[in-house]
Amino acid sequence: MIKFLLMVNKQGQTRLSRYYEQVELGKRASLEADVVRGCLARRKEECSFVEFKDYKLVYRQYAALFIVVGITENENELSIYELVHNFVEVLDKYFSRVSELDIMFSLDKVHIILDEMILNGHIVETNKTRILAPLLALDKMAES
């Protein structure tokens, strides 16, 4: 199961966070700081999975932005690793060449995309067309 998904840049600033298991507001900042520290400490040639408290972190770096997913032990790390890439590909399709700023300026839309893909910590949709369909419909209606 997926516990949380974070987008954090190299400076440790959180750009997006989504928790699928309740974490108190006050504890999130320190948790996120620990997570980024754990990922930044890793070298390029090391594997993309780190043990963290009682779960595993799967991280993937895109330019200066890290996408980190916290998962339980029974989850398949490599499939999550690819899920992250699928997510980025979807973002890329929507924003056409997505950047960190796109994510910041359209935080709500990124969340809407993510909600289509992951629900309650489960992967519910991976088909790019279908992930984007509701959001594109929203955009269309908002325009008209």
Place this chain on the structure above:
Amino acid sequence: MSDVVEKTLTALPGLFESQTGAAKITNRLRQLIKSITELTSKHEEENLIKRELSAIKEQVSSPNTTMKQMREIMVRAMYCEMLGYDASFTYIHAIKLAQQGGVLEKRVGYLAVSLFLNEGHELLLLLVNTVLKDLQSTNLIEVCMALTVVAQVFPKDMIPAVLPLVEDKLSHPKEIIRRKAVLALYKFYLIAPNQVQHIHAKFCKALSDKDPGVMASSLHIYLQLIRESPDSYKDLTGSFVTILKQVLGGKLPVDFNYHSVPAPWLQIQLLRILSLLGKEDQSTSELMYEVLDESLRRAEMNHNITYAILYECVKAVYTIHPKAELLEKAARCIGNFVLSPKINLKYLGLKALTYVVQHDAKLALQHQMTIIECLDHSDFTIKRETLELLFRITNAQNVTVIVEKMLDFLCYVPIKTLTFAPDNSWFIQTMNDVFSIGGDLLQQDDPNNFLRLLAEGKPEEDDQLRLYAVESYLTVLKGHTSHLPQCFLQVMSWVLGEYAHLQESVDRREVIRLLTQLLDQRSVSSETRVWILSALTKIPEGQTDLILDLAESLSSSQDTVLRQQAQELRHLSQDSQLREWVLVENSCAVDSSLSFLDGFVSEALAAGAAPYKPPHQRQEELSLNLEPYSFSLPVSLSSCSITDRQSPTLLSVSSGLSGNSAELSTLILEGVKRVWGKDGYLPQKEATAPPVDEPSAAVQPASQQEAAERIEPRPEPSTQNQDKQQLASSLFVGLGVGSSVSLLGKSEAPPPRFRKKPRPHESSSSSGTSKRSSDSSSRSSRNTTDSFLYGSFPEEEPATSISTFDHTPKSTTANGLSQNKDTKEDRHANTSQILGGDMVIVRPSTIQDKHPPSVSSDLTALLPADLKDLPHSDVISLTSDPSLSLSSCRLFRDEALLLVIFISNCTETVIKDVAVQLTCEELKVCTGNVMDCLEARSTSVCHYALLMDDPHTNVSLTGTVSYQTQPGHTNTLPFSGTLSTADFIRPLVVTTEEYGKLWLSLSHDVKQNLKLLTDAGDPLRTTLNALKDALQLHVVDIIGSEGIVACRLLSGAPCLLHCRVNGAALAMWLRSPHPALPDFILYHCQRALAHH
């Protein structure tokens, strides 16, 4: 994704100025984002958010705020909460926005609700009406978002209100609505299973929905249901198998593909369901063997996602009722993982192995060298996973080595492992090491567990352990104690306090003195002091003077806790009645974790206080500065402003794998460098060397010498490699069948003997034997030719009568060989491994066939029935003397090279105690064999299975046969011979796809141009066939001017050859996971072609 061009930051200012395009945002949000990117410290952040929150507060309460503005306010509130600041006053406005906004605003309102509120928040009740209304809306988008939020957060008590509506949606014409309804029902099932019991039939309908998306979402429910009670859903196995088959067969629309793999995550989900269904259920498992097999086969693409599927598939194969064929394939898959140069795959391979060894510990043996390498891997995660693996294969024989490895790893020693401890002293000593090395890094539980282990044992049984602990700790305390970690001191003082009285010989004054001494040390923390004082309290009375002195000195301590304890100590030591009453149970609980403060601490933490860090940690952090906004390089602190930040903040989206997949699909293996000239330099060099399969060459001493001169120096195995193998042998001991086999070659088991009554026998010339032995030893160094040379006295073929040892195929050979196979990795060998070196395979028979002397030339007729059909070399005479003659031949088995030795008695009398000892250079021990006697004129057969782990051009074998012709008069007869790598090579049957996949995962390669045989029609085909005949290669495919060939070394290392016609030469490119193997194979290819 390769066409993605990163946006440059120069475009940034423009983005802020213009409000067009996708980033259409209002002033305030833009301002906030800009300020956030410019933040340089936590302090600034606090101020910014404070200002922002008060601005939001003002705006939301203003009656003029439009819904559009409200949407933007919600995004700003999301930012505040994301950074960890409470914006709870906006929650109600989020609900309002969901209620009243237009579609986009409504969606953002719902989103904010799902982000801000958790299940059980009272405000959620206000959302119910909105959800109800939206569920009935004619606008599909509104229905959609209502279903989404219902599946995310919805008050449990209100489920009945929406349930009928959600159920209705299951038959909605739109797939997305049906899909979301299924997911909402799944959520209901999780939080209130009773409410949805009546609609299980509808789940079934969703499973058979014509839309793959709806079907896929129903799998979440089924995974959950089957996990809870697998027996109730066995009847669905067929459906899941069919679905998986269709997915594998590419029946889904293309947009379900991810990097051309059909719906990978769906496949994973199905595999998980199947493994749950097939677990411990043979008949159900049988239904899925075929599809699992297909799934293993389908995953031919070299992309991460196929490996993720493979991993799940391997797990399923090992979870369900086992099927040998599948297990074998799965085990091979694991090999692909662990041997992969890609670190992520290696990790997953280790994880799979960790899972699999719980079912079959022997699998770890196959990969022992990889495991050893991973144990020393620089990557912490890999190391950690390897230890996990070792933990699973811990047994009584390897526990010491494994725990030692874990100690190296410091903070991770599950005490549980130590239940295998061979003896008390080792256990205590190891724990001493754990505590003194690992010290305060240990988890809190470890000292506690250890103490519990000591305390909970039965007094009679564990007193010895305790005694040993007391003794050992007294010794430790007498030495330097200042460097010992606090937790170790605590453990020691507790043990001494509890159990010092067990040791009669110990002076209590001495114990008190040692403990008091600790109190004087400045490095001892006050927590430890408390432990020490408690220990002192428990030490029986009688030493009042010392205690009183101590109490006196501590009563002026600045630490109030200590002062209090000192007072207690004084009272107790003076009042023996009170003492007896207080310490009646001999147990004095000290709450060392200060858990009574937990409430206070958690309150403080919740209020935003930083968690406590010990001083040394704080000091470290000063230099690193790890606060969220400033823990990168110091440079970025000042340069973090949005305008002058030059670092690429854009996402570059590229799949690092696309390159690979392109490479494998076509297998264009161009770029074979023509480093060497067309002639090459080796063919003429080898021109006179005897051909591989010409035993006649063996009898030409002259050619032997030439060969010896020609021979390349044999690479010595590096000492490092030897260390690793030693480590491997001690780690993996006890995993094979014969757990008593010592891997270091120190086999204590005596060689098996065949007992029979001794019989008189005439003596033979012993002087001749000794002369020959010296002869032969000098010869053995020369015997390096490629062919299989055994001895050089082929002058006689003396057997007049041959009796063979009866071979009982099922009971002995089958057993013996399968055992050998199991333990083959167990055994230690440097060059080749000798399996079943004992003669267990061949037993002296009671029935002896008499053969006329004329048959002697065809010794192969004597081979046991099950070996007769194997391809074999000619029989070569090894050595002989007037009494005995030895000949041998090689049999090429699929899993090993069998060396068969025929021992013939040439005399008319019985020869007793015939023992064959076979030694291979760099091989430590080959078990000798003794058979009690060899009847007159009879021949016995014994065979050895040989494996080569590390390829060498040639391997020398030496051996002796000793026998008694007269009681007490032993003759020895030496022999020697050589085996070449070619004997250990077998075809590797793979498909072209498998070849392509394997090719990419191999790291060591060698390229060279070889001679092309042009005498027949198709040069490439002729050449490859010649190679195939000479070296037992498998020609995978020939496409145009290219050919691919595969083989493997017996111990498993594959070698792939890619051949291309290049003018008059054959450009050969070899790849193997083994660094030296390509060289040797190339060498033999050259020779084979040169002799053709």
